[in-house]
Amino acid sequence: MASNHHYKRPHQPHSSSSSSSTTYFYIFISIILLTALFLLSSHNITSYSTVPLAFESGKPIKQYASGQNDGNGAASADCDYSEGNWFYDPTVRSPRYDETCKEIYKGWNCVAGNRSGAAEIVKWRWQPNHCALPQFDPLRFLESHRDISIGFVGDSLNRNMFVSLFCSLKRGSGEVKKWRPAGADRGFTFVKYNLTIAYHRTNLLARYGRWLANAKGGELESLGYKEGYRVDVDIPEGTWAEAPSFHNILIYNTGHWWWAPSKFDPVKSPMLFHENGQPMIPPLSPEVGLDVVLRHMISYVEEKARPGTILFFRTQSPRHFEGGDWDQGGSCARLQPLSPHEVESFFSVQNNGTNVETRLVNEHIYEAIKGTAFQLLDITSMSEFRADAHPSSAGGKKHDDCMHWCLPGITDTWNDLFIAHLSRLKVR
Ligand SMILES: *[C@@H]1O[C@H](CO)[C@@H](O)[C@H](O)[C@H]1NC(C)=O
Ligand SMILES: *[C@@H]1O[C@H](CO)[C@@H](O)[C@H](O)[C@H]1NC(C)=O
Numbered sequence: 478m479a480s481n482h483h484y485k486r487p488h489q490p491h492s493s494s495s496s497s498s499t500t501y502f503y504i505f506i507s508i509i510l511l512t513a514l515f516l517l518s519s520h521n522i523t524s525y526s527t528v529p530l531a532f533e534s535g536k537p538i539k540q541y542a543s544g545q546n547d548g549n550g551a552a553s554a555d556c557d558y559s560e561g562n563w564f565y566d567p568t569v570r571s572p573r574y575d576e577t578c579k580e581i582y583k584g585w586n587c588v589a590g591n592r593s594g595a596a597e598i599v600k601w602r603w604q605p606n607h608c609a610l611p612q613f614d615p616l617r618f619l620e621s622h623r624d625i626s627i628g629f630v631g632d633s634l635n636r637n638m639f640v641s642l643f644c645s646l647k648r649g650s651g652e653v654k655k656w657r658p659a660g661a662d663r664g665f666t667f668v669k670y671n672l673t674i675a676y677h678r679t680n681l682l683a684r685y686g687r688w689l690a691n692a693k694g695g696e697l698e699s700l701g702y703k704e705g706y707r708v709d710v711d712i713p714e715g716t717w718a719e720a721p722s723f724h725n726i727l728i729y730n731t732g733h734w735w736w737a738p739s740k741f742d743p744v745k746s747p748m749l750f751h752e753n754g755q756p757m758i759p760p761l762s763p764e765v766g767l768d769v770v771l772r773h774m775i776s777y778v779e780e781k782a783r784p785g786t787i788l789f790f791r792t793q794s795p796r797h798f799e800g801g802d803w804d805q806g807g808s809c810a811r812l813q814p815l816s817p818h819e820v821e822s823f824f825s826v827q828n829n830g831t832n833v834e835t836r837l838v839n840e841h842i843y844e845a846i847k848g849t850a851f852q853l854l855d856i857t858s859m860s861e862f863r864a865d866a867h868p869s870s871a872g873g874k875k876h877d878d879c880m881h882w883c884l885p886g887i888t889d890t891w892n893d894l895f896i897a898h899l900s901r902l903k904v905r
């Protein structure tokens with residue numbers, strides 16, 4: 478699943494190697510300035526490697542002790558966990574799980590696959606601007622979520638997050654039953670606690686399949702369409718149709734496949750949207766189709782979910798291809814997170830760079846969940862920094878993977894965020 482759903486975007490000059498010497502110059506100057514600022518500050522962290530990469534208005538961010546929380550993620554009710562900075566913390570204990578967790582897809586197992594710097598990835602700690610985001614405690618989580626079922630619904634990036642949760646919880650309790658709840662791709666019950674977690678695979682949320690022109694003709698045929706993909710905007714894909722009425726907590730995502738012209742080529746294999754079984758005329762662009770699909774799928778979930786079901790929509794996970802896209806030799810060999818300046822050059826919509834879809838997808842998601850029962854799980858900003866945390870060429874791939882994340886890695890922090898949101902809901 479890792480290999481066939483990348484997409485193609487022509488080479489972007491801003492990320493090419495010709496600009497890398499300028500970039501390095503800026504990094505060098507930034508390090509000097511940051512170090513100077515740092516020595517003037519009252520922090521007790523002194524070595525170079527612990528210099529925070531990101532600063533807010535030139536001042537080091539205040540560090541919050543996790544003791545301000547209840548230890549299971551509940552902090553002050555209005556804290557925004559999604560904005561903050563990564564700090565290198567060499568004292569980080571051993572990772573929450575290791576490369577022996579069997580559920581880790583081979584291509585994401587960066588330690589076993591010898592990705593350089595793989596062991597460093599978990600030494601960066603996410604520090605929200607005004608509170609702490611502590612690492613969740615698997616045993617406490619299991620104990621406080623007995624008889625609960627959690628469903629991840631979405632593309633392989635949601636699977637990446639699901640695997641992280643599985644491996645973390647497995648450290649708390651090793652006795653698991655493997656099964657496929659409600660049509661899931663994979664799922665597990667932590668037997669002692671009767672806590673179930675499952676992953677429902679779906680790329681577009683809506684059902685889709687190959688479409689070929691009918692010899693007898695039709696509306697799309699008369700517009701010249703010969704083949705493509707039929708996307709039924711009002712029909713959920715079967716893999717998750719039962720999920721909303723099964724699980725107590727659901728985490729949705731979609732996005733990567735909507736900007737995937739190597740599969741949904743606008744000319745050779747376009748998405749052809751259908752509603753009520755009929756083609757939508759005039760045909761919609763993928764962006765407009767995404768809005769229509771989100772609207773239908775969100776109301777489907779709201780209708781099917783039992784009262785009290787907790788619904789999250791996860792924001793888009795950023796890619797970090799540099800020097801070209803995935804099929805143009807693009808790579809992600811960095812060993813440290815990006816600086817805030819670099820984050821903007823990668824992701825600002827104006828720059829229209831290789832990975833520009835990240836924030837574009839989010840604009841659709843923000844709009845779609847307004848006024849619905851869904852809450853946003855905003856992982857985008859924290860993840861934009863982490864150009865160092867993708868599998869890259871780990872395990873000897875043909876193309877670098879700068880889209881999925883190494884495990885253990887930053888989807889562990891996504892789960893901290895998810896669990897912090899959950900405990901905040903319960904506190905209320
Ligand atoms: C990683 O390195 C070890 C030790 O050098 C080697 O035995 C192993 O085959 C390598 N694994 C991969 C996937 O390249
Ligand atoms: C286990 O949890 C599920 C909800 O996930 C619930 O429906 C079921 O009744 C529970 N089983 C037992 C034995 O309590």
Ligand SMILES: *[C@@H]1O[C@H](CO)[C@@H](O)[C@H](O)[C@H]1NC(C)=O
Nearest residue numbers: 486487488489828829830833
């Ligand atoms: C962004 O870049 C792509 C690929 O180079 C190009 O096709 C597209 O027209 C650009 N969009 C804008 C708004 O400049």
